[in-house]
Amino acid sequence: MKGTIAIEEAVLNPDGIAWMAESAALFNPSQTQDPAKAVPHGHTQALMDIHGDRLARMDATGVEFMLLSLTSPGAQGEPDPAKAKKLAADANDWLAAEVSKNPSRFGGFASVSMHNAVDAAEEARRAVKELGMYGVMVNDYQIVLGEDGREVKKYYDAAEYRPFWGAVEELGVPVYMHPRYPTAADLRPGTMYGDRKQILGAAVQFHLDLSMHIYAICSSGVFDEFPGVQLVAGHLGEGIPFNLWRADHWYNKPVKKASRPSKHDYTYYFTHNVSITTSGNFNTEGLKFCIKQIGVERCLYSIDYPYDTIEEAQAWWESVDLPGEQKEAVARGNAIRLFKLPLEV
Template identity: 80%
Template sequence: MAKAPKGTIAIEEAVLNPDGIAWMAESATLFNPGQDASKAGSANHGHTPQLLDIHGARLAQMDAHGVEYMLLSLTSPGAQGEPDRAKARRLAADANDWLATQVAANPARFGAFASVSMHDAADAAAEARRAVRDLGMFGVMLNDYQVVAEGGNEEGKKYYDAPEFRPFWQAVDDLGVPVYMHPRYPPAKDLVPRTRYGDRKQILGAAVQFHLDLSMHLYALCSSGIFDLYPRLQVVAGHLGEGIPFNLWRADHWYNKPVKKATRPSKHDYSYYFTHNISITTSGDFSTAGLKFCIGAIGVDRCLFSIDYPYDTIEEAQDWWKTVDLPADEKEAVARGNAIRLFKLPLEL
């Protein structure tokens, strides 16, 4: 396949393997609250056709609007939404095998993130190694916390700042690939009446709930000391860093007070990790003022372009990007150069 002219590189771009249609349909009414809930189990999610497509309309839109390359990932929640350990492991492995064949059909335009089940750190590490070393994937995509079965119909959550996940982070560090932290809808137990979101479903999803939940997980990772153990480790967060860059001054101000500093698990404050270990992308947050603020807060080398297709359109993202008035070298870095360096993509700088 011929390579495309230099353009943008988009790195939070979702796909769905055909085997995933059933579990994807489970979140259809959360994405589209007007849909009949009684039909949620059989109805397709509104974006199913676009998620299934890679080489047709998606590629045509990339060509039409100047997207040079996409890093693809299984749409949220993927394996993180499966409470059964064995099913989650199979879900991730099958999705990785399918996505690797799709990328192999046009590696000049597409690369991929690995899916992993986070029920068990050893399982996650093994699948990450297989996906990167054997399938040629450029990183790991995690859809926030892992839902786990707790008995009966109850579902619990695992967060990756816990010590049990250090073998996973060690494996990723050894592989030298980034981990992309992506949001997800809450599990069923958080949607019943008189729970945090059960009576407030209007704030579910990308506008509010996604960044509220995922920002907590990112703060937890930064403050856990995991980046002190593995200082080369790199994590990426979309949607302009889930809002964290705009709160860094206040977060650091309190985290650095003596009463906190004496007992905190990490050596450094949040700004340190956001300038050494965390990168952010523009996925689904096409704000020029916001991007410029992030560049000022964490540095241009930590900011990357992204779209969030198909949940946002290629055309809208590219039309916005054309209006962004950054210095030419900074715009080139955000558009493509930073992604090539961070993910070690097989593209020319």
């Protein structure tokens, strides 16, 4: 069976039910905000299912293979470094065991704690070399506790993360940059999102926050130091391809170029180090624009299951009027090459 390959497809291990429930009211604002009356996240059961309904729907619609990843925020939402490290390792052990039940249809992304580069690199090496993971998934910034006990965000363009990027280049696997909901502090009244909860999640907050992080990594010099590193951004690149001309227009001006950390502009890195996927953004004209902007070899199919349905994504994909060679590359060929999947092109 040669069908589509979907690479941003979420799962949840049993240990994650409690922390997943914390975001239930953000996902569905009509649910009660009273912690005493908390209800499970609406997608918990679908996230925990791999070999039942998920696989049956894949078979029915022509999805050949899924790369699975622990749903957001995972270890990035755990402020305690020891707990985050264990959360990632346990999730990786569980996911590897699940994938081993049907490796011809499923593969996995490694979860890592990003509290520090050493732990992240060590777990990435273990997950790839020992557990057979095909890449690393990080859910935007890492939450840590500052000296005053308040939550602090850590971003991976910082110099302290260079050993992590070095390990990624050495392993030869991509890093998928995935969005996450804001922290509790960013949801307080008077904050940007606290007074505007209607725009949380994929309603716009996800790509606003994550696009900043991706721009930061591209402009930090990471790709100059480690040119083999490959990032993947979902949802048609979190909107970045549509802003590349203007971003480069200013980033390349003398006032910026004289002091910027990177050698090249954003378009250079999006054509050498970044790939995008269609996850949850089934926009035919948008995909065609991205193909023209960054090259067909940088564009990959994805669904974003269970937050979007397999049926909707596959029906859309069947309607996409790309030339046959391009459509085949986006549907499966690019994913096989980038992630080194054990599938026939």
